Amino acid sequence: MSLALYRRYRPESFAEVIGQEHVTDPLQQALRNNRVNHAYLFSGPRGCGKTTSARILARCLNCEQGPTPTPCGVCQSCVDLARGGAGSIDVIEIDAASHGGVDDARDLREKAFFSPASSRYKIYIIDEAHMVSPQGFNALLKVVEEPPEHLKFIFATTEPEKVIGTIRSRTHHYPFRLVPPGTLRDYLAQVCEREAIAVEDGVYPLVVRAGAGSVRDSMSVMDQLLAGAAADGVTYAMATALLGYTDAALLDEVVDGIAAGDGAAVFEIVDRVIEGGHDPRRFVADLLERLRDLVIIAAVPDAVDKGLIDAPRDVVERMQAQASVLGAAELSRAADLVNTGLTEMRGATSPRLQLELICARVLLPAAYEDERSLQARLERLERGVAAGVSAGFAQGGAVGGPVGGTNTNTGAPQAVGPAAARAALGGGRTSGENGTAYAPVQAPPPPQVQVQPQVQPQAQPPAPAVPAYVPSEAPAAEAATPASPASPAAPPVPPPPAQAPPAQRPGA
Numbered sequence: 441m442s443l444a445l446y447r448r449y450r451p452e453s454f455a456e457v458i459g460q461e462h463v464t465d466p467l468q469q470a471l472r473n474n475r476v477n478h479a480y481l482f483s484g485p486r487g488c489g490k491t492t493s494a495r496i497l498a499r500c501l502n503c504e505q506g507p508t509p510t511p512c513g514v515c516q517s518c519v520d521l522a523r524g525g526a527g528s529i530d531v532i533e534i535d536a537a538s539h540g541g542v543d544d545a546r547d548l549r550e551k552a553f554f555s556p557a558s559s560r561y562k563i564y565i566i567d568e569a570h571m572v573s574p575q576g577f578n579a580l581l582k583v584v585e586e587p588p589e590h591l592k593f594i595f596a597t598t599e600p601e602k603v604i605g606t607i608r609s610r611t612h613h614y615p616f617r618l619v620p621p622g623t624l625r626d627y628l629a630q631v632c633e634r635e636a637i638a639v640e641d642g643v644y645p646l647v648v649r650a651g652a653g654s655v656r657d658s659m660s661v662m663d664q665l666l667a668g669a670a671a672d673g674v675t676y677a678m679a680t681a682l683l684g685y686t687d688a689a690l691l692d693e694v695v696d697g698i699a700a701g702d703g704a705a706v707f708e709i710v711d712r713v714i715e716g717g718h719d720p721r722r723f724v725a726d727l728l729e730r731l732r733d734l735v736i737i738a739a740v741p742d743a744v745d746k747g748l749i750d751a752p753r754d755v756v757e758r759m760q761a762q763a764s765v766l767g768a769a770e771l772s773r774a775a776d777l778v779n780t781g782l783t784e785m786r787g788a789t790s791p792r793l794q795l796e797l798i799c800a801r802v803l804l805p806a807a808y809e810d811e812r813s814l815q816a817r818l819e820r821l822e823r824g825v826a827a828g829v830s831a832g833f834a835q836g837g838a839v840g841g842p843v844g845g846t847n848t849n850t851g852a853p854q855a856v857g858p859a860a861a862r863a864a865l866g867g868g869r870t871s872g873e874n875g876t877a878y879a880p881v882q883a884p885p886p887p888q889v890q891v892q893p894q895v896q897p898q899a900q901p902p903a904p905a906v907p908a909y910v911p912s913e914a915p916a917a918e919a920a921t922p923a924s925p926a927s928p929a930a931p932p933v934p935p936p937p938a939q940a941p942p943a944q945r946p947g948a
Contacts (some may be wrong), residue, residue, distance in 0.1 A: 458627050467509075480497070486657075499521040530558065532563070665678070
């Protein structure tokens with residue numbers, strides 16, 4: 441039986457601790473300057489190196505060449521406190537979860553005043569210090585405040601606010617943090633290389649995500665995968681099946697269905713998720729993670745080079761293609777809806793129904809009148825017009841002149857708009873908001889207007905009973921414009937015959 445992976449690769453010096461340089465660098469400098477405090481408080485999330493750093497600090501203090509930031513590793517104290525060592529009688533680790541009462545504190549206080557057996561300092565490492573009762577802390581207060589020269593205290597806790605203020609004020613507090621994903625991924629790759637087991641690149645992001653920044657949790661997950669590895673090593677399919685994550689191909693199909701507005705494909709995938717025994721909440725969480733990556737790619741084209749996205753190269757290429765199809769507004773709206781739906785799924789009696797409702801909300805922006813939905817609908821229309829224009833150029837070549845205006849052949853106005861643009865450019869099928877394909881509307885040809893030549897009517901006198909037709913503008917024009925002496929006089933109009941019919945205008 442072999443040791444767990446996190447125990448075999450536990451750091452033995454501050455240089456081996458990853459992701460905690462803000463803590464290890466000041467501690468090493470304090471050891472170089474010989475300004476070591478009598479009590480320390482290490483706080484932070486689980487599995488980030490608090491207890492390991494406390495052991496390394498004890499090793500540095502009791503090294504024969506110390507206090508030193510780099511233990512020699514060959515003296516008796518360094519060997520006893522090494523990774524596989526038997527332990528030192530002068531370095532006592534106490535689990536406060538089971539030894540946090542006042543009686544345990546009194547027993548510790550009585551033994552603390554005895555000198556160390558073989559080392560320079562007697563060091564107490566109190567793990568889970570927040571579990572010490574207030575009475576126990578009060579019993580330790582005097583010895584922590586004024587300890588003898590040979591005594592050191594190191595408190596490690598995940599909840600520093602539960603340590604009473606009188607103890608915190610007498611310690612040097614070092615807050616540990618979660619390890620960044622990139623650093624943790626490189627560390628896991630080094631461990632797998634030392635284990636001589638092949639691991640696909642797509643597995644590391646899954647392990648880092650499962651570990652959530654904790655080195656110990658990530659190492660435990662990787663240890664589980666390495667234990668079940670076959671001759672071909674740890675594959676992506678094996679990791680997704682064991683960890684319960686959604687396959688990337690399934691997420692690609694969902695995103696493609698949303699981009700095309702294909703409700704049938706999306707709900708078919710939902711049925712496959714449920715029938716396959718997957719957790720709907722995990723599927724929604726994975727979909728939200730994918731939408732987050734798409735939003736970042738749409739906003740930052742070189743997100744992969746900047747380390748904002750950790751994914752295999754083929755997955756990144758697919759996501760870049762999806763981000764180019766889906767606009768920023770629609771991606772942002774979809775991510776907000778999925779995030780809200782994931783919150784609503786907590787404690788839901790029918791997770792499948794909640795998942796289907798989430799998909800319906802994402803697919804139907806026309807059902808909402810908010811700003812995000814309107815922007816998403818506008819982007820869909822723009823993509824439809826762009827698709828029609830591209831299809832027209834591919835089928836009929838370039839079209840001269842802008843779409844709209846006046847027809848130079850007939851003088852009639854042309855239609856302006858997306859449908860007219862598609863008709864003018866040769867068509868090309870596109871899709872509406874509900875995903876239904878429709879053919880471009882062909883603009884009808886302009887009507888042929890036959891222009892009759894104007895015929896000057898002959899002035900004929902009207903009948904006696906019917907007055908002659910006289911244009912209304914003629915008197916006004918004569919009254920407004922006086923006769924010029926240079927212009928010739930108008931010929932007189934002869935009187936009409938008595939029986940002449942009324943004058944008929946052309947075209948009357």
